[in-house]
Amino acid sequence: MIKIKLLAKARFIDGEKGVYLVIKMQDMDGKIKILLINAADAESSLRYVKRILIDHGFPPPATKNGWDKVYDKVMEETSVRAIIVRRPGFVGKSYMFSDGSIIDPEDEIGPFLDPEHKLHLSVVGQKGSLEDWKNGVAVYASYSSRIMLAISSAFSGYLLRWSEIESGGFHYHGPSSIGKTTSLLVANSIKGPRDCLGTWSATKAALEEYMAGSNDSLVTMDELFALDENPVKAAQLAGNISYMIALGKGKGRSRHYQPGTLTWSVCVLSTGELSLIEHARSADVVRMLGSEVRFVDVPADANNGLGVFESLPDDINSPDRLANLLDKNTKSFYGTAQHVFLEKLTRDLAKDNNQVRNKINKHIKYFIEKNNINPRCGPQVRMAKRFGLAYAAGCFAVKYEVLPLENNQIFKGITKCYMDAVNSRPKMFEERVENSSKKLSKFLATSDFIDIRKNNHGYSCDDIKSADGVKTIINGNIVRAVFTETLKNMIGDAAVLKRVLYEYNNADRLLCHKNGQKTWQIPTRIQGCKPRAYCFLKPSKKKN
Numbered sequence: 023m024i025k026i027k028l029l030a031k032a033r034f035i036d037g038e039k040g041v042y043l044v045i046k047m048q049d050m051d052g053k054i055k056i057l058l059i060n061a062a063d064a065e066s067s068l069r070y071v072k073r074i075l076i077d078h079g080f081p082p083p084a085t086k087n088g089w090d091k092v093y094d095k096v097m098e099e100t101s102v103r104a105i106i107v108r109r110p111g112f113v114g115k116s117y118m119f120s121d122g123s124i125i126d127p128e129d130e131i132g133p134f135l136d137p138e139h140k141l142h143l144s145v146v147g148q149k150g151s152l153e154d155w156k157n158g159v160a161v162y163a164s165y166s167s168r169i170m171l172a173i174s175s176a177f178s179g180y181l182l183r184w185s186e187i188e189s190g191g192f193h194y195h196g197p198s199s200i201g202k203t204t205s206l207l208v209a210n211s212i213k214g215p216r217d218c219l220g221t222w223s224a225t226k227a228a229l230e231e232y233m234a235g236s237n238d239s240l241v242t243m244d245e246l247f248a249l250d251e252n253p254v255k256a257a258q259l260a261g262n263i264s265y266m267i268a269l270g271k272g273k274g275r276s277r278h279y280q281p282g283t284l285t286w287s288v289c290v291l292s293t294g295e296l297s298l299i300e301h302a303r304s305a306d307v308v309r310m311l312g313s314e315v316r317f318v319d320v321p322a323d324a325n326n327g328l329g330v331f332e333s334l335p336d337d338i339n340s341p342d343r344l345a346n347l348l349d350k351n352t353k354s355f356y357g358t359a360q361h362v363f364l365e366k367l368t369r370d371l372a373k374d375n376n377q378v379r380n381k382i383n384k385h386i387k388y389f390i391e392k393n394n395i396n397p398r399c400g401p402q403v404r405m406a407k408r409f410g411l412a413y414a415a416g417c418f419a420v421k422y423e424v425l426p427l428e429n430n431q432i433f434k435g436i437t438k439c440y441m442d443a444v445n446s447r448p449k450m451f452e453e454r455v456e457n458s459s460k461k462l463s464k465f466l467a468t469s470d471f472i473d474i475r476k477n478n479h480g481y482s483c484d485d486i487k488s489a490d491g492v493k494t495i496i497n498g499n500i501v502r503a504v505f506t507e508t509l510k511n512m513i514g515d516a517a518v519l520k521r522v523l524y525e526y527n528n529a530d531r532l533l534c535h536k537n538g539q540k541t542w543q544i545p546t547r548i549q550g551c552k553p554r555a556y557c558f559l560k561p562s563k564k565k566n
Contacts, residue, residue, distance in 0.1 A: 111238030
């Protein structure tokens with residue numbers, strides 16, 4: 023008896039050309055397998071079909087006539103249709119894992135993962151029961167705001183697509199041996215075994231495939247220092263990678279992925295001794311506001327003398343012992359939490375996905391309002407929303423009885439992380455530009471600029487150089503000339519000064535030479551006294 027059957031013909035959900043035959047077969051060990059075989063190649067070559075089947079353990083018939091019968095079964099006509107997707111994650115309101123298994127499938131057959139994918143797929147696996155994981159791992163989040171955020175971030179990967187927040191996440195930074203990797207291991211145990219744990223040390227192409235292969239879930243990336251020995255190159259790579267992750271798409275590097283089609287939606291948790299901002303500054307690279315609010319630096323040290331922990335259980339007398347316990351338990355209990363969470367989430371989505379979206383937004387709004395976030399400050403709101411999404415995910419996990427905690431515990435822990443992130447963070451580049459621009463505007467409006475427009479102005483060279491600036495005429499324009507050293511001392515940061523001058527120039531407030539040079543030698547009408555200065559115009563450019 024030939025144990026092979028054509029189940030359906032499958033096409034890509036995005037309309038890409040290509041048809042695959044969905045084949046059900048029994049291998050030589052009696053195991054049932056589902057294969058996808060390229061229909062065009064199968065039609066043109068029996069040899070191709072034989073090779074695919076034998077490679078997957080199909081017992082070869084003894085005669086050519088037997089193979090002909092197998093081929094006839096494979097090439098039968100069928101009206102049943104199925105779909106193929108590019109990467110795991112949500113397919114409609116169902117969820118596909120990286121091994122192709124599906125929670126709550128909407129279709130009778132499939133969907134199926136692209137058989138010729140070029141992705142780095144997370145390892146799927148479960149060990150222990152959900153109760154084992156709750157009692158041996160999750161319960162200890164009540165002793166650590168950092169572990170609380172890590173666990174909630176893992177669950178937020180499943181909610182990201184149903185929120186209005188882009189891909190991104192959190193970067194735990196601080197010295198070694200304070201529990202950064204422990205937090206990652208706990209978060210990773212929600213998904214599966216430690217084979218899922220990722221690293222910054224990979225090519226950009228490999229990272230794109232890793233992100234797409236982890237679509238609609240958590241991505242963990244340990245030890246930022248592994249990027250490159252050269253700090254300048256490491257900082258540039260870190261900036262490029264974090265931007266690429268938040269953008270949610272790569273370039274595509276094979277015939278199966280046209281530019282822009284390798285996409286993902288992920289929540290990232292990463293670690294490193296330095297913050298991303300510190301990496302950027304050490305290499306004299308500006309980290310932009312958009313990157314900072316998408317990928318937030320969080321100090322790993324909870325500032326209570328216990329590393330990532332604020333307190334310890336009564337029966338554990340050191341943070342090292344608790345970290346070792348979590349290390350042991352995350353090896354023994356993993357993978358069950360995401361299955362239960364997703365089973366209940368997909369059930370809710372099937373009932374009313376708008377209600378799920380509304381609940382997520384309600385939790386985020388609650389987090390923002392309770393933490394008194396200024397709704398008119400865009401960067402603060404965007405940063406707070408990312409923490410708010412983690413809070414929402416934690417609340418969903420409590421509702422689904424995956425986390426043995428209360429919503430108020432989730433709120434308290436994530437708020438602690440948020441406040442520590444805000445208080446430890448240097449001003450964002452755009453904030454420093456805005457503050458410096460306001461400072462310069464006030465200086466130009468209120469400072470004492472001595473007037474040297476007349477030939478006999480009566481001031482000495484010392485008078486001029488000791489003034490805040492001078493009012494004079496350059497190329498027929500009345501300007502307030504601020505000496506170069508004065509402006510550099512006022513703003514300090516060369517990159518900020520460059521941006522402020524760029525904005526003033528765009529607003530027609532800075533007088534520049536035709537060749538673009540921004541400073542002028544000021545004619546003071548005093549022998550040997552020609553200081554260089556930046557020359558600023560009034561907004562109206564009218565004479566005063």
